[in-house]
Amino acid sequence: MPRYALKIEYDGAPFAGWQRQKAHPSVQQVLEAALRRLDPACPPTAAAGRTDAGVHAFGQVAHADMVRDWDPFRLSEALNFHLRPDPVSVVAVAPVADDWHARFSAIERRYLFRLLNRRAPAVLLRGKVWQVSFPLALAPMQMAARQLLGRHDFTTFRASECQADSPVRTLDRLDITRVDTTMGPEFHFDVRARSFLHNQVRSFVGTLERVGAGAWTPDDVGAALAARDRAACGPVCPPHGLYLAHVCYPEDPFA
Numbered sequence: 001m002p003r004y005a006l007k008i009e010y011d012g013a014p015f016a017g018w019q020r021q022k023a024h025p026s027v028q029q030v031l032e033a034a035l036r037r038l039d040p041a042c043p044p045t046a047a048a049g050r051t052d053a054g055v056h057a058f059g060q061v062a063h064a065d066m067v068r069d070w071d072p073f074r075l076s077e078a079l080n081f082h083l084r085p086d087p088v089s090v091v092a093v094a095p096v097a098d099d100w101h102a103r104f105s106a107i108e109r110r111y112l113f114r115l116l117n118r119r120a121p122a123v124l125l126r127g128k129v130w131q132v133s134f135p136l137a138l139a140p141m142q143m144a145a146r147q148l149l150g151r152h153d154f155t156t157f158r159a160s161e162c163q164a165d166s167p168v169r170t171l172d173r174l175d176i177t178r179v180d181t182t183m184g185p186e187f188h189f190d191v192r193a194r195s196f197l198h199n200q201v202r203s204f205v206g207t208l209e210r211v212g213a214g215a216w217t218p219d220d221v222g223a224a225l226a227a228r229d230r231a232a233c234g235p236v237c238p239p240h241g242l243y244l245a246h247v248c249y250p251e252d253p254f255a
Helices: 027-038 071-082 139-145 200-213 218-229
Strands: 003-010 058-065 088-096 106-118 130-132 149-151 169-181 186-194 240-247
Touching: 003 027, 003 071, 027 058, 027 071, 027 088, 071 088, 106 200, 130 200, 139 169, 139 200, 139 218, 169 200, 186 200, 200 218, 200 240
Parallel strands: 058 240, 106 130
Antiparallel strands: 003 058, 003 088, 106 186, 106 240, 149 169, 169 186
């Protein structure tokens, strides 16, 4: 069966996450329903990231096996036709080798978290950013973020129900920048690693927000990491500011 890589964009608000579930709608379920309109024998898909309920994506990658060969453009057009009206879009399709895997072939995942920092309630960005109404200081958050870089036991920053075999991960990047937009100032958190633990990024951002607000010091974040105790974590921020932005492979299938 020919295999295709799919680059996918979606609004996570209506979904209980990427992964197929019995009682709740998921992105995987919607995508596979569209695929089976084209090929009833299409087996289940696999994705690079199992995003949680409410998390968005503009760089999710999945692979699908089809019975017959498709022109990539025609396949993307056909899928987008059948995906309507769900807020899911296939933005690129590429043929890949039979042993290429959207999840296991990935060498890095990049997440973007958007925090809107203004007092007036967000209207147009509602559900797309986490809004914090009081001022935040950028420099202390950047200092705290540097303490999280590298290879660590991230028990403090993973959900209690996380099913990963080990809490040890290597965090490649956690850059925080302030971006002045027409809607107001945003803080963007660029977070990169080969793989992440459940709720790791949201735990980072919620904890760093406490530093920006002055409730924690940068050294408090280092102490929380060293504690290797979930109780030492700051608050977990809501999912709707989080985006799966990009998945890296040894060779970009969409290049």
